[in-house]
Amino acid sequence: MKKKNKIWLGFTLTSALLTGTSLGGYYYTMEHFEPALYHEERIVINGDTLSQAEFAERIEKENGVWYYQAPEDSSKIDLYALSDYKIKGDRRYRLYQNLELEKSVDTILVKRDNQEKKLYYFYGPNDSISNLPSMGSMDWNKLNIRHFVSDDPKIQAQLEIYNNALNCTEDHEKQHFKGAQAGLMRSGRSYETVFGDNCMDEVAANIAQLMRQRRNYQQHGEDEKYITPRFNFYKEWLKKASHSEEAKYSPSSLKTIFADTCMCEISDSIAEFLKWRQGFVNKGGQIPLGYKFYDKWLLRFPFQAENISVEEAAFIANGVFDSWKKEKFPIYIKRNADRAIYILREANYNGCQDNPKEHAQLMHQVFLIEGIDFYQFIEGREQEFINDLPQKQQERFSSLLKIKKNQMSYFEKVGQLTQNSPTKKDIHFQNVKRKHEWNKLTNKILGRGR
Numbered sequence: 514m515k516k517k518n519k520i521w522l523g524f525t526l527t528s529a530l531l532t533g534t535s536l537g538g539y540y541y542t543m544e545h546f547e548p549a550l551y552h553e554e555r556i557v558i559n560g561d562t563l564s565q566a567e568f569a570e571r572i573e574k575e576n577g578v579w580y581y582q583a584p585e586d587s588s589k590i591d592l593y594a595l596s597d598y599k600i601k602g603d604r605r606y607r608l609y610q611n612l613e614l615e616k617s618v619d620t621i622l623v624k625r626d627n628q629e630k631k632l633y634y635f636y637g638p639n640d641s642i643s644n645l646p647s648m649g650s651m652d653w654n655k656l657n658i659r660h661f662v663s664d665d666p667k668i669q670a671q672l673e674i675y676n677n678a679l680n681c682t683e684d685h686e687k688q689h690f691k692g693a694q695a696g697l698m699r700s701g702r703s704y705e706t707v708f709g710d711n712c713m714d715e716v717a718a719n720i721a722q723l724m725r726q727r728r729n730y731q732q733h734g735e736d737e738k739y740i741t742p743r744f745n746f747y748k749e750w751l752k753k754a755s756h757s758e759e760a761k762y763s764p765s766s767l768k769t770i771f772a773d774t775c776m777c778e779i780s781d782s783i784a785e786f787l788k789w790r791q792g793f794v795n796k797g798g799q800i801p802l803g804y805k806f807y808d809k810w811l812l813r814f815p816f817q818a819e820n821i822s823v824e825e826a827a828f829i830a831n832g833v834f835d836s837w838k839k840e841k842f843p844i845y846i847k848r849n850a851d852r853a854i855y856i857l858r859e860a861n862y863n864g865c866q867d868n869p870k871e872h873a874q875l876m877h878q879v880f881l882i883e884g885i886d887f888y889q890f891i892e893g894r895e896q897e898f899i900n901d902l903p904q905k906q907q908e909r910f911s912s913l914l915k916i917k918k919n920q921m922s923y924f925e926k927v928g929q930l931t932q933n934s935p936t937k938k939d940i941h942f943q944n945v946k947r948k949h950e951w952n953k954l955t956n957k958i959l960g961r962g963r
């Protein structure tokens with residue numbers, strides 16, 4: 514071998530090793546940050562299953578975009594589009610957008626068994642159950658209301674509170690439908706969040722139901738029978754409120770309203786506050802400096818709606834939340850956990866991640882009932898349901914998430930790790946290509962062949 518060639522070979526090896534050292538460190542760092550991407554053994558694209566080397570061999574950057582070139586096909590596949598951050602699983606949500614409600618009413622005959630002193634509920638002549646069935650149901654767009662009838666006037670009188678005229682079942686069930694249309698069937702939330710939202714869905718349905726009962730109460734000369742025992746806390750409140758105007762604005766109810774949202778101490782003098790509030794209305798909306806916190810509220814709260822005060826709306830939101838959590842939550846835990854799994858059934862790993870900003874928007878949308886945004890009074894309280902999720906359900910959720918993580922495709926991983934960043938995507942595919950070229954080069958020099 515001539516001296517010149519020796520020098521050349523020496524130079525090549527030295528530079529290759531030098532580059533190798535720095536590249537080695539560089540790849541180490543990249544692999545550290547994107548381990549899932551670099552240890553991907555199989556990449557499925559265009560119906561082909563490839564090794565990373567085969568994939569890298571066929572990718573090329575053209576006009577600033579990375580493409581995959583299928584061997585026996587002249588078309589190019591845009592890798593940026595393919596690795597878009599995808600959250601699968603909104604098929605059912607989209608179906609909801611075009612659904613219209615279909616309402617039906619079932620008459621349930623109620624008979625007393627005198628020996629057992631028990632009531633039996635008949636769907637058909639022979640089809641009876643011994644427990645009170647639910648007053649209605651909502652399955653997709655099928656709204657079903659149950660109407661309870663008895664030939665015994667005494668029993669009939671007892672049953673009235675379950676019928677729509679008093680119970681306002683239809684408003685409750687319709688709210689579930691509205692919630693689904695607003696996005697409660699959407700992915701893009703964690704299992705835990707969906708579970709909490711399923712509970713919030715019930716809270717919203719109960720608020721809608723109570724708002725209708727409240728309207729019936731007002732339209733029938735404040736007849737108390739229009740507020741059913743389901744909302745006893747509100748009936749009690751009405752009684753107090755009618756005794757004195759001051760009771761409506763009790764310090765505790767005001768505390769509920771302002772404590773979280775306003776980050777300010779509530780004035781000890783409720784009377785002073787009320788005076789100001791009246792002044793605000795009289796002066797056409799001038800807010801004194803000391804009450805600036807009220808600003809944000811006024812913007813979001815239509816005072817004219819339903820002839821309801823901010824205080825009462827806040828009381829209804831929190832009262833329904835508290836009573837539902839106390840009385841119904843334990844019964845609903847399993848059902849709502851199952852439902853979370855059902856809602857996220859088609860979602861991939863990316864679709865089971867939280868997005869707090871979008872979530873807050875969804876909640877405000879769901880709780881927009883009769884023009885009032887009730888969520889502003891109970892914002893964030895869904896966390897209370899999530900905090901009380903039993904360990905067994907938590908474990909179900911985390912094992913399902915693990916399975917989804919293992920099922921992620923290479924492109925889903927790229928999408929997840931590089932979302933909203935074309936630069937990151939560029940760097941990733943560039944690294945895949947460079948690493949491949951480097952492996953080819955070293956193999957050639959070391960005579961390993963390919």
Ligand SMILES: [Zn+2]
Binds near residue numbers: 685689718
């Ligand atoms: Zn419900």
